[in-house]
Every structure is written in C-alpha cells, then in structure tokens.
Amino acid sequence: MTTPSIDTTHIPPRFRSLMLALARGGATLAGVIQRGDGSLSAEVGTNSDGDGQKRLDVQADALFRDALRDAGLRWYASEEQPAPLAMQPGGAFALAIDPLDGSSNVDTNVSIGTIFAVYPAEDGAEASFLRPARDLIAGGYIIYGPRCCLVVSFGQGTQLYTLNPDTDSFDLTTPRVQMPDCFFEFAINASNYRHWPRPIRAYIDDCLAGIDGPRERNFNMRWIASLVAEAHRILMRGGIFLYPSDARKGYDKGRLRMLYECAPIAFVIEQAGGRATDGALPILDAAITDLHGRTPLVFGSAEKVDRVAAYHDLPDAEVSALFGNRGLFRA
Numbered sequence: 001m002t003t004p005s006i007d008t009t010h011i012p013p014r015f016r017s018l019m020l021a022l023a024r025g026g027a028t029l030a031g032v033i034q035r036g037d038g039s040l041s042a043e044v045g046t047n048s049d050g051d052g053q054k055r056l057d058v059q060a061d062a063l064f065r066d067a068l069r070d071a072g073l074r075w076y077a078s079e080e081q082p083a084p085l086a087m088q089p090g091g092a093f094a095l096a097i098d099p100l101d102g103s104s105n106v107d108t109n110v111s112i113g114t115i116f117a118v119y120p121a122e123d124g125a126e127a128s129f130l131r132p133a134r135d136l137i138a139g140g141y142i143i144y145g146p147r148c149c150l151v152v153s154f155g156q157g158t159q160l161y162t163l164n165p166d167t168d169s170f171d172l173t174t175p176r177v178q179m180p181d182c183f184f185e186f187a188i189n190a191s192n193y194r195h196w197p198r199p200i201r202a203y204i205d206d207c208l209a210g211i212d213g214p215r216e217r218n219f220n221m222r223w224i225a226s227l228v229a230e231a232h233r234i235l236m237r238g239g240i241f242l243y244p245s246d247a248r249k250g251y252d253k254g255r256l257r258m259l260y261e262c263a264p265i266a267f268v269i270e271q272a273g274g275r276a277t278d279g280a281l282p283i284l285d286a287a288i289t290d291l292h293g294r295t296p297l298v299f300g301s302a303e304k305v306d307r308v309a310a311y312h313d314l315p316d317a318e319v320s321a322l323f324g325n326r327g328l329f330r331a
C-alpha cells in the first residue's frame, strides 16, 4: 500500500509537512467513505454545540488529529471538540477544522467534505484562534465526491488538487482557480423562507420572479446541504450561496461556524476572485470572538454578493414591496 501524498511543488516550503499530513488524512477518510460501512451515519452523541454527532464525525476528527500529530501544529481546534487541544509545544501553526462537513448526507452518498483554517500559533490557544479572521495564513477544504479534491489557498490564489486513485497522490490540477462570475444559480435552504430577514426574502423573490421580475432573467436553484459541495460548485461555475440569520430559535446568526467553516471558505473564495460576506460586510473583516460562534454567510460571484448587500441598504418601503413594484433593481 502506498502512503497518500500531495504534489508539493506549488506549496510554500513552510506548509509542506502540514499539507502532506492533511492529504494523508483526506485520502484515508476518502477510503473510509468509499467503503461505506453502513454504521457511519449512526448517531453516537452530541458535540458541545448541541449538534448530533454521527460515527463518521467522530471518526474523521480522530483521523485528522492523528494524521496531524507531527505536522508542526501547536493547537488543534475542532468543531467536534469543546476546546482546542495542545499538540506539539514548538509547533508554528494553529489549525481549526470541521472534520466532516455535510454530515446529514453521510447515508445518502452525496458529496461531503472537510474544511480547515490555519493561523500562526500564539502561546495561548484562545489567542491563536480568537483574532481577526484575516490573520488566516492558509485555508481550504477537501471534497469527497465522485472525485476527491483538495482546494487550498496560502494567500496567493487558490489551488486545486485531485486525488489520483492509482497513486494515492493529490495532483495539482488547477494552479490558480478563477471563479466564473456569471452563472445565474443560487443556493439557499428555501424551506426557511418565512423565517428570513426581509432583504434576503426580497433578493430571493426577485430571483424567483425570473424574466418577469426586476432581474429580467431566469435563475436556477440548488441546495445540497453540504457547504463544501456548494462551495466547490460555485468555485467551478459561479453563482451564489446564502445561509442567512433567521427567526428560528438559535439561528440569529445563521447556522454556519465562523472559525471552522465561514472564514476558510471565504478565504478560498476571495482568493479565487469571488466575495464572501455576512450579507453586508466581508467575513474576513470580522473578528472571531467565540470558538464555536456562528455567522450568516453569503458568498459567490462578486457582483451577486454585492447585490445582496445592496438589498440591505434599500429603504424599508422598497424592500417590502412586491417585486413588481421594486424599481431599483432592474437587471
């Protein structure tokens, strides 16, 4: 059996052993998912956030912790752990991870992923993670789909690697991903429509009105319930993703976690020419104030994300108007 690896030619030297460890973890987890033991989706507990944990959530967390043991990490913070874990005392990095994203899809064989964010390690765990999101020095995700891919940015563009099943190595397939900025597709969990804030409802109303509405064109809609899969599709062909805050209990800042999900996704999207906000302000301009804190998330093609922000600036009467009467947003 070969040891999984990654082509390190375009990886800055200081990140190479970290990326090799992530690639090893990712390729191993891809194998676990492919073998598809039926018990992977069994509920085994709840994490400190109160989210149900599946066997695969717990297994993925243990697998990455183990793979990253000698990778130069000082701190390891996981969505599945109540507090950061100390790793190597002299380690240069603090890594935050959502080991298994999209876990509601485990038993349906729909794409799932892993999301990671890397910060410079400080002496304290909290100081390493509770800081401006823009302090991120690397971030990305692994998608376990029909192809297993690793997408990463070190702050100079976004790179895409694809796992070669013959060699167990992640080969560099796109050295600089450029997100297309023109695809008329939106992704949102529309079952929450009645709970959304009015600017989000107005934006989606106008998309749904299609050619007859102020946008004067038809839109398509997707919802996979797997942030990584949604991010990858948008990175490849454009569009927009929204997980806004809503009026349900516990959703006043949406669902997605700033540290483990939103900041690293915002980083790769920005580095590929897209935009990521909380609906109005850039995600990366905010500070991370709570290890498990959440934030609304809107990302995708820059023009579409900016348009969502503009709906937040509309006068109340305009945002409440039926699309037919909302005059400011003709395509």
Ligand SMILES: O=P(O)(O)OC[C@H]1O[C@](O)(COP(=O)(O)O)[C@@H](O)[C@@H]1O
Pocket (backbone or CB within 6 Å): 051, 098, 100, 101, 102, 103, 104, 189, 225, 226, 227, 228, 255
């Ligand atoms: O079920 P909902 O409310 O549509 O939420 C789906 C979102 O929740 C998530 O599954 C949350 O991630 P986890 O699976 O890591 O908890 C995202 O991947 C996805 O975008």
Ligand SMILES: [Mg+2]
Pocket (backbone or CB within 6 Å): 098, 100, 101, 102, 227, 261
């Ligand atoms: Mg997740």
Ligand SMILES: [Mg+2]
Pocket (backbone or CB within 6 Å): 057, 079, 098, 099, 100, 101, 102, 103
């Ligand atoms: Mg998760």
